[in-house]
Amino acid sequence: MTILLNMSGHPNPGLTQMGFIDLPLQVDLTDPALPGRLTQLLHDHIGDDADVVVALPGLAPLAALVLAIIHGLTGGFPRIQTLIRDGANWVPGPVLDLNQIRSDARATRPGVITL
Secondary structure, eight states: EEEEEEEESSSOHHHHTTTTTOOOOOOOOOTTTHHHHHHHHHHHHHOOOEEEEEETTTHHHHHHHHHHHHHHHSOOOOEEEEEEEETTTTEEEEEHHHHHHHHHTTSSSSSOOOO
């Protein structure tokens, strides 16, 4: 079964008609608990189904492409620098370690025994 998730931040009648589930998220990138909460949210919707299609926000499809290419070239995900709006400016926020987040999420998969 294919899981269809609209995480673009905008309801889209065309996606809804195709069977996409809207997940309208508002996130705080400075919250250290965000990766764990997002992992739980996605796990609740995806489970262990490997066939997932995600509609990403704005330039996120380009970001996903860059991450996939870096993973293919290096064998792992990079750390990413977040940018946080501070009034009219964007300032550096926390660095997210995507490999660590991936490892933490894998531990929640059904049937995986962590020793």
